[in-house]
Amino acid sequence: MRLITPLLLAALATASLSACAKYNGEDRGKPVMPAQSNAKWAAECAGCHMAYPPGLLPAASWEKVMSSLDKHFGTDASLSAADTKEITDYLVKYASNRWTASAAPLRITDGQWFKAKHYDKNEIAPAVWKRESVKSPGNCMACHSGADKGNFDENSIKIPQ
């Protein structure tokens, strides 16, 4: 008993900690956008969509995304080997520092924190996501006009018609 009690306590503590981990350990980083920028990341990602802040996904996700650019969500977004490496290094270095889960989704919108923030309270009607001005949940800028600068502040949200 003398041995078992501390073990049991430790096990209980671990279990309760992981159960309480925010968003099951799938949390975006703080800050989502590092102070340090990267010109290649900014130019190449923003060639087709907003350059997503590195802190929105864990390092393992960025590695997967960047190693399959020739099949990037149905589009060929391939880059030179040198550019791929530079951008991967930047994303991995500043990836989410609060992500503890082993899950590494390809889509930012598949992370638990994203789902909790956008779907859990039914604040946003499903039809809103389908508006031409929104088009997809990946279009952060439709509602968060400062998203490209890492500003997702609740008070600056404007849902377009």
Place this chain on the structure above:
Amino acid sequence: MNIQFRAPHLLACLAIALPLAASANAILDGYQAETKGTFSAAAGEKLYNTVGPKQLSCSSCHTSSPKNVGKHAKTNKAIDPMAPSVNPKRFSDSAQVEKWFKRNCNDALGRVCTTQEKGDFVSYMLSVK
């Protein structure tokens, strides 16, 4: 015979030579050196409108005229015009041009483009005034 170069003559020569220099394109010259053939703007225009296996063509995003601002089919992002006559930055950087041919030939046509096709395409772009 004594030929004198006077300012009006020089200006006249420049006026003739400058438009010629402006229509030359280093990237097109590179394709020319590779194929040794001739390029056709008409063939380039046909390629621009060719619909591939994914029901996509260049015009799906770049609109029916390369002079227009386009729109990314998936993300809605605005795409700057492709015709150098309205957007002089186009077809000036070889790495950019090759990057986009690689991506977009694959997306629109489901294959790589040949040097002949790239030459035809650039010829078409340069011909759009």
